[in-house]
Amino acid sequence: MRRKRVLILSEGFGAGHTQAAQALSVSLKKLSPDVQTRVLELGSFLHPTVAPWIFGAYRKTVINQPRLYGFMYRYQYKKSLNRFTQLALHRLFYAQTAEVIRQLKPDTIVCTHPFPNVVISRLKRSGLSVPxxxxxxxxxxxxxxxxxxxxxxxxxxxxxxxxxLNHGVPADHIEVTGIPVHPSFWESHDKEQLRRQFGLQAMPTVLVMGGGWGLVHTEGFIEYLTRYRDRIQMIFCLGSNEKALADLSANPQFRHPNIRLLGFTKEVDKLMEVSDLLITKPGGMTCTEGLAKGIPMLFYKPIPGQEEENLQYFTEHGFGEQIRSTETIDYWFQYLLERYPEVQKRRAMLAEKWRQYRPAECSQAIMELMGEKYPVGP
Incomplete structure (x- = not known):
């Protein structure tokens, strides 16, 4: 019997879309070993020379002109992509994407970014019958x-x-599943073992993420955190931002036994588990991973648009707080130092809230779209 095939399409505008795609790939195979998955960042796969230039221009716009990005986000909020963008996607992607689908013969296609979603939608209007x-x-x-x-x-x-629904999507076309996270975020680890692995002390620990999107460029803020380095352990996760890693490594304020500077890592789940507080930009994927680990979050400088909406959701539901000044940092760091047992209780409460999302539900919904029935776990 032919194994079911799932083609998962993402795009490289920030890591979250592809992280969600990879998480779905792993969880689908965990749910059913008979499923074959393929994850593609469509632009990078089809146009490896042009795509980095486009992604770089996007990143510069977001970092250097966030108000412009926010204006465009709100201006287009109730609209699909404009005709010029659709025409560009048509010329860049449609014929080649149709050929990829013809070769891979997927039973369903999953999109975790709007661009491939537009491409596949147009192919479906032209006769593609894959769900x-x-x-x-x-x-x-x-x-x-x-x-x-x-x-x-x-x-x-x-x-x-x-x-x-307000956009006109029929109710039976929508399922609330939560955002998929990698199964490693579902699992618990031994904290003492993790401390040995990363060379950490058993003391209040703060994880700082977001270096690739301008967090570390605000030197006054990032250096303010080091005032607590004698009493609070700090892990700075800088992703693929090699310049930021080099700059902080050369800064004497970050040369301290209680400070760890890390580049790209696939062990964010472990770093979150061994930490007591997460400081991050409110990206949808990072926030969901933090929620899965039950870690309290402080949100720094949201990008106008979707990050503002993410921020609103997570603060309204008590999962975190926006950093409005250094007073926010002082309050939470003192909270870690003076009421550490309460922090652990808060983590248990957040983890309990996470369980309502049932992390395998996205994968189950996709399997059901292909006609496969899987019971939803507790």
Missing amino acids: LCTVITDYDAHGTWVSNEVNKYLVSTPDVKEKL
Whole structure:
């Protein structure tokens, strides 16, 4: 009997979309070993020379002109991609994507970014009969996600479902599953063993993420944290931002036994588990991973648009707080130092809230779209 095939398409505009795609790939195979998956960042796969230039321009716009990005996000909020963008996607992707689908013969296609979602939707209008499942990777529903050709939307919360309904999406095309995270975030680890692995002390620990998107460029803020380095352990996770890693490594304030500087790592789940507080930009994927680990979060400088919506959701539900000044840092760091047992109770409470999302539900919904039935776990 032929194994079921799932093609998962993402795009390289930030790591979260592809992280969600990879998480789905792993969890689908965990749910059913008979499933074959293929994850592609469509632009990078089809146009490896052009794509980095486009992604670099996007990143510079987000970092250097966030107000412009926010204006465009709000201006287009109730609209699909404009005709110029659709034409560009048509010329860049449609014929080659159709050939990829012809070769791979997927039983369903999953998109975790609006661009491949537009491409596949157009192919479906031209006769492609493969079911299309769209996973929205934020706590908002921008109009660029919306297409009549999508067979099933998997969304983070009932609020996002309501927003899709307001966009005209039929209710039976929407399922609230939560954003998929890698199965490693479902699992618990021995903290003492993790401390030995990373060379950490058994003391209050703060994980700082977001270096690739400008967090460390605000030197006054990032250096302010080091005032606590004698009493609080800090892990700075800088991702692929090699310049930021080199700059902080050369800064005497970050040369301290209680400070760890890390580049790209696939062990964020372990770093979150061994930490007591997460400081991050409110990206949908990172926040969901933090929620899965039950770690309290402080949110730094949201990008206007979807990160503002993510911030609103997580602060309103008590999962974290926005950093408005150094007073926010002082309050939470003193909280760690003076009321550490309460921090552990808070983590247990957050982890309990996470369990309502049932982390395998996204994968189960995709299997059901292909006609496979799997019971939803507790």
